[in-house]
Every structure is written in C-alpha cells, then in structure tokens.
Amino acid sequence: MTAYELHIVFDCADPDRVARFWMRALGGYDFPTPVPDGFMTWDDWADAQQIPVDQRPTGRTLVDKVRDRPDIFFLQVPEAKVAKNRVHLDIKVAPGLAGDERRTAVDAEVDRLVELGASLVRRTDEPDGYFVVMQDPEANEFCVA
Structure with missing residues (x-):
C-alpha cells in the first residue's frame, strides 16, 4: 500500500x-x-x-x-468565501482533560486565538465534550476542543 x-x-x-x-x-x-x-x-x-x-x-x-x-x-483566489467549509481543522488543546479543567483549557486557547484575529462563532457543550467553533481572519471555520 x-x-x-x-x-x-x-x-x-x-x-x-x-x-x-x-x-x-x-x-x-x-x-x-x-x-x-x-x-x-x-x-x-x-x-x-x-x-x-x-x-x-x-x-x-x-x-x-x-x-x-x-x-x-x-x-x-479571486472569489470570496460564500458558504460553510466542507472540511475544517480541529485544534486539540485539551486531550485527556474533562469537565471544568477541559473547559478552562479550551477557553484559554479561544481567548488567545481571538487576540490573533480569530472570531468566536459558538460554544457547544455536548455529551461528547465541550468545544468552540471559530473562524480565522477570512471566516474559515475551525474548532477548538
């Protein structure tokens, strides 16, 4: 292979x-x-x-x-982004962490990325875990988990 x-x-x-x-x-x-x-x-x-x-x-x-x-x-490229990404990056900043410890690590990274020019789209707390959807400076979506 x-x-x-x-x-x-x-x-x-x-x-x-x-x-x-x-x-x-x-x-x-x-x-x-x-x-x-x-x-x-x-x-x-x-x-x-x-x-x-x-x-x-x-x-x-x-x-x-x-x-x-x-x-x-x-x-x-000459054209602007017009719809949601079909592929996105996940930035894993809290592997092995759970609960408040995980949320604190994720939120700290979100704050850092906002300072760099990212935008927060939404925070999501699901049974599988807490993550945040963000956009880079040209609105490409990515997640911080």
Missing part, C-alpha cells in the same frame, strides 16, 4: 495574512525558507529576476519546524 503525503490547502484573498494567523495559532510552523541574501522581501528578489508581477506566486506556505505535521498552503 502506498503512503501519501498530506498537505492542507486554504483558498483565500490574502494568503500572507491568513498564513501568519495560522502560523501563530498552531505554533511550530514557519515559512519554509528565508528571503535570499541581499534582498529584503521576495518581491525584491522577483524584481531582480525580472519576473513580471502577474507571474509571481500568489500564495504562502507553512512548514512544521518542530514536529512532522502536514505542510499548509494558502492560495490566493
């Missing part, structure tokens, strides 16, 4: 903004390579290579520098 690599891809209007949110939200992720020596930005490098603006990459990539989690790609 073949094992495949898994990458996560977000369509978004502002790849840099969304990538920077998820980099801070998930921890351990960073951009894959620094800007080449002698250049302040990738656009400066592209200018030096005479790459036309309309042919430059319109996305960002995050790679896990700490563990072995999937790469995350953020691709610029």
